[in-house]
Amino acid sequence: MEKTLTIINGCRQRTHKYQKILYERYRAFALKTVFRYIYNYEEALEVSNDGFVKFFLGIEKFRCENEADIEKLLGGWIKRIMINTSIDLLRKKMLLPEIGGIPDYVWDIKDKSASADQMAIYKDLIQLVKKLPPAYRIVFNMHVIDGYTHIEIAETLGIPVGTSKSNLLRAKALMKKYLNQKEELSECSI
Amino acid sequence: MQHLENDMDDLFQRAAENYPLQEGKSDWENIAKRISDNTNSPEVIAPLQNNKNKKFIVLTLLLFTLVAGWLIFQNTRTGTNNNSNKTELVKKSEANPNSEVDNDNPVISSEEHGSNINDKNNIDDKNKSAIRPSYKSSSHINSSVSNGSFFFDNSNTTQTRKGVVNEDAIEENSYSNNYFYLPPTGIEESTGISEFNKSSFENLISATLNENPDLSGKNKKQALNIKQKNKGIYIGVVAGPDFSKVQSGSFANTGFDAGVLLGFNINRKFSFETGIMWTKKIYESEGKNFSMDKVRSTMPVGMEIDNLTSRSSFIEIPVKGKYNFAIKNKSDLFVSGGVSAYIMTKEKNAYNVSLNGNREKLLGVYEKDNYCMPAVANVSIGYEHSVSKSLDIRIEPFLKIPLQGMGVGSLPVTSAGLQLGIISRLRQ
Numbered sequence: 001m002e003k004t005l006t007i008i009n010g011c012r013q014r015t016h017k018y019q020k021i022l023y024e025r026y027r028a029f030a031l032k033t034v035f036r037y038i039y040n041y042e043e044a045l046e047v048s049n050d051g052f053v054k055f056f057l058g059i060e061k062f063r064c065e066n067e068a069d070i071e072k073l074l075g076g077w078i079k080r081i082m083i084n085t086s087i088d089l090l091r092k093k094m095l096l097p098e099i100g101g102i103p104d105y106v107w108d109i110k111d112k113s114a115s116a117d118q119m120a121i122y123k124d125l126i127q128l129v130k131k132l133p134p135a136y137r138i139v140f141n142m143h144v145i146d147g148y149t150h151i152e153i154a155e156t157l158g159i160p161v162g163t164s165k166s167n168l169l170r171a172k173a174l175m176k177k178y179l180n181q182k183e184e185l186s187e188c189s190i
Numbered sequence: 191m192q193h194l195e196n197d198m199d200d201l202f203q204r205a206a207e208n209y210p211l212q213e214g215k216s217d218w219e220n221i222a223k224r225i226s227d228n229t230n231s232p233e234v235i236a237p238l239q240n241n242k243n244k245k246f247i248v249l250t251l252l253l254f255t256l257v258a259g260w261l262i263f264q265n266t267r268t269g270t271n272n273n274s275n276k277t278e279l280v281k282k283s284e285a286n287p288n289s290e291v292d293n294d295n296p297v298i299s300s301e302e303h304g305s306n307i308n309d310k311n312n313i314d315d316k317n318k319s320a321i322r323p324s325y326k327s328s329s330h331i332n333s334s335v336s337n338g339s340f341f342f343d344n345s346n347t348t349q350t351r352k353g354v355v356n357e358d359a360i361e362e363n364s365y366s367n368n369y370f371y372l373p374p375t376g377i378e379e380s381t382g383i384s385e386f387n388k389s390s391f392e393n394l395i396s397a398t399l400n401e402n403p404d405l406s407g408k409n410k411k412q413a414l415n416i417k418q419k420n421k422g423i424y425i426g427v428v429a430g431p432d433f434s435k436v437q438s439g440s441f442a443n444t445g446f447d448a449g450v451l452l453g454f455n456i457n458r459k460f461s462f463e464t465g466i467m468w469t470k471k472i473y474e475s476e477g478k479n480f481s482m483d484k485v486r487s488t489m490p491v492g493m494e495i496d497n498l499t500s501r502s503s504f505i506e507i508p509v510k511g512k513y514n515f516a517i518k519n520k521s522d523l524f525v526s527g528g529v530s531a532y533i534m535t536k537e538k539n540a541y542n543v544s545l546n547g548n549r550e551k552l553l554g555v556y557e558k559d560n561y562c563m564p565a566v567a568n569v570s571i572g573y574e575h576s577v578s579k580s581l582d583i584r585i586e587p588f589l590k591i592p593l594q595g596m597g598v599g600s601l602p603v604t605s606a607g608l609q610l611g612i613i614s615r616l617r618q
Contacts, residue, residue, distance in 0.1 A: 019225070020218050028213045035211055049217055053224045054550055108210040122205040129202070144199050145206045175198065 004070050011059045019056055027052070029075065030082050036141050037086035039130050041106040051078070051085040083146060087156065090138070102127060128178045136171035143168050424453045426584070428467070428611035436475035436601050443472035443499075447506070447607070459514045463526070467506040473603055474499045477543075480599035485554065493552075496542045502597055505533040510568055520576045529564035530590065537597045556598050566590040566605070574613065584611040 002021055010018025030051060035044040055078060062077060064070045109119050132140055138157065142148040143164075148156070153164040429448035433441035449467030456462070477495035510528025534556075541552040572586030590605040597603075 014225070016222055019222070023218055023221060024216060027216070028211075031213065032206065032209065032211050036206060041212075041214075045214055045217070049221055049224075052221050053228065056221075056225050057228055058550070106212055108212045119208065119210040122209040125202060125205040126209045144202050172198065179198075 004074065005064075005067055008059065008062065008064075008070070008074070011056060014056075023052055026075070026078050030078060033079050033082045033146075034086050035106075036126065036129065036145065037083065037138065038089065039102065041103070043089065047085050047089055048082060051082040054085065055081050079146065083142070084156070087138070090134070102130065124182070128175065128182070131178060132171050132174055136167050136174065139164055139167040140171040140175070144172075422455055422615055424455065424613050424615045426451045426453070426582075426611045426613035428465075428584070428586075428609045430607055430609040432469060432471060432605050432607040434471045434473040434603050434605045436473050436479055436603055439474055439476075441606060443474065445469065445471040445473075445605075445607075447609070449506070451508075451611070451613075453512070453613075458517060461512045461514075462510070463512055463528075464507065464509050467508065469504040469506045469532075471502050471504065471603060471605065472500070473502075473601070475599070475601050477541075479601055481595065481601075483600070484598045485556075494544045496544060498539050498541045498599070500540075500597065500599075500601070501538045502534060503536045504596075505535060506565075507531045507533075508568055514574075522574045524572050524574065526568070526570050526572065526586075528568050529593070530566050530568055531563040532565035532596060534597055539597075539599070554598070564593050565596060566592055566603075570609075572609075580615045582613040582615075584609070584613055586611065 002018070007018045007022050007025075011022055027048065030048040031044055034048045034051065035041065038044045038047060062074070064073050107123055109116055109123070129137060129140060139153055142153050142156070143150070150161050150164045150168075153159075154161040157164070427448075427450055429446070432445035432447045434443065434445055435441050447467050447469040449465055449469075451463050451465030453461050453463040474497065476497050480495050480498060482495075508528055508530040510526045512524050512526040514522040514524045516523035537554075537556040539554040539556075541554065543550050543552055568588060568590055570586050570588035572584055574582045574584045576582050586609045588605075588607055588609060592602040592604055594600070595602055
């Protein structure tokens with residue numbers, strides 16, 4: 001298996017072999033990141049591809065002092081590019097929410113093992129995030145899941161820091177409500 | 191799911207990492223192609239579009255040149271016909287043995303002057319007209335006569351006339367010949383005819399037109415042409431290339447403008463013009479000149495604009511004054527100055543930006559009308575040539591200096607260019 005540093009150096013030299021290795025390694029991660037913002041599978045595929053093109057064209061700017069952190073930094077950088085590309089698309093769509101549920105074919109649950117149950121829970125949680133209003137959903141994703149600070153969110157979205165905070169509070173309140181509703185439903189079904 | 195409420199953040203983070211989403215098929219071929227395309231042609235498609243613009247401009251200029259050339263050719267041919275008519279008329283005059291100068295005429299009396307003077311050219315008493323010999327240029331005028339008299343040395347008729355100019359008397363007389371020519375500019379000085387000024391000449395034209403119904407159509411038109419240029423409304427169509435830059439940039443990109451103008455001549459020298467122009471400008475700018483105030487909310491924050499290329503369409507409404515500083519019979523040189531208001535109809539900005547350490551390209555299209563009033567100050571110098579009774583062609587190099595920033599980035603756009611126009615005088 002190629003070392004990450006070798007792959008990055010190969011990508012810097014525009015070697016398609018290394019670019020492909022890196023793409024294959026990170027495409028699932030990139031797609032999952034984008035899907036949480038877009039909630040449309042086909043568009044998420046397009047956006048993640050756009051993100052990879054940006055990534056490969058700008059890889060000369062990627063700097064890593066400590067080789068031990070290279071995986072973490074690279075993952076963070078790819079995630080940031082994917083989030084920014086997703087937000088660009090949402091901005092073009094004026095933050096209009098994706099209507100309708102998420103089709104089953106986008107999920108990848110293959111067996112009935114214990115891990116499959118866990119996967120189903122995760123899937124339900126991601127579907128709950130989709131129920132949030134678009135403005136709340138973005139802030140929730142950025143702060144709770146991706147670890148952005150309110151200042152970073154405000155800068156990225158071009159909104160006041162206070163709006164980011166209040167959106168997050170409302171998003172969390174709504175999420176608790178959804179979770180409680182879901183719990184009640186689960187108890188009833190038992 | 192009770193524990194979810196206690197550690198919601200951690201749970202959602204794990205869910206985001208592990209949720210079961212189909213990976214889908216690898217689309218590496220598509221990505222590799224896009225990377226190659228972007229690497230081979232890193233800049234926007236600007237050069238291609240610029241070539242299209244250049245072709246359009248060249249074709250328009252070619253069309254304009256053809257039209258102008260045709261009009262000038264037509265006019266030259268008319269002029270040649272006039273000369274033929276003149277020669278014919280002179281010959282007729284020479285052939286008339288009975289024609290004599292009216293000696294009662296106090297203005298221009300015929301008398302012998304050297305061997306060339308004879309009685310072959312006389313004035314028809316019945317028409318009570320005075321002879322005003324024709325000439326093409328001041329080279330035909332013998333100005334070496336003393337005592338305030340002057341000679342018209344008509345080479346066609348090999349005759350010389352001596353006369354004393356009396357302005358009032360000129361107005362009382364009409365010409366026996368069915369043609370006349372205006373004196374070339376500067377004739378007054380070269381011949382010492384100080385009292386023979388332009389206004390009196392115009393009166394002369396009026397009197398001639400009124401008193402001599404036999405005046406030939408073409409010459410009548412020429413006389414009317416002089417009068418029509420003095421006052422009245424005119425309209426025109428203008429078009430030409432436009433080169434724009436922002437601050438210290440270069441005029442590298444070619445735009446285009448075209449429109450109609452409406453003008454009013456206050457007198458022969460001063461006029462006012464307005465109009466409506468469609469203007470396409472292409473300009474490049476450094477990011478530091480671009481103000482983010484109007485677009486901050488639509489841009490990812492943290493993004494820095496390195497540079498941009500803008501293709502903007504405006505509707506321009508100019509208001510300007512025009513001063514003819516050199517007036518010839520058929521042509522004028524003028525200067526003009528004024529201001530223009532801009533209504534931006536479409537702005538397309540191709541940004542080269544830095545975002546999260548990456549160099550990226552963004553395209554912004556803004557179609558909301560953006561008013562700038564006044565946006566630029568106009569200065570120009572131009573040349574106008576009459577090609578017919580009511581038609582002029584105009585060539586006008588211009589410079590537009592920004593008074594305020596244009597477009598979403600409030601860029602101070604300076605423009606220079608050349609306008610070619612066809613002007614039609616409507617009425618007095």
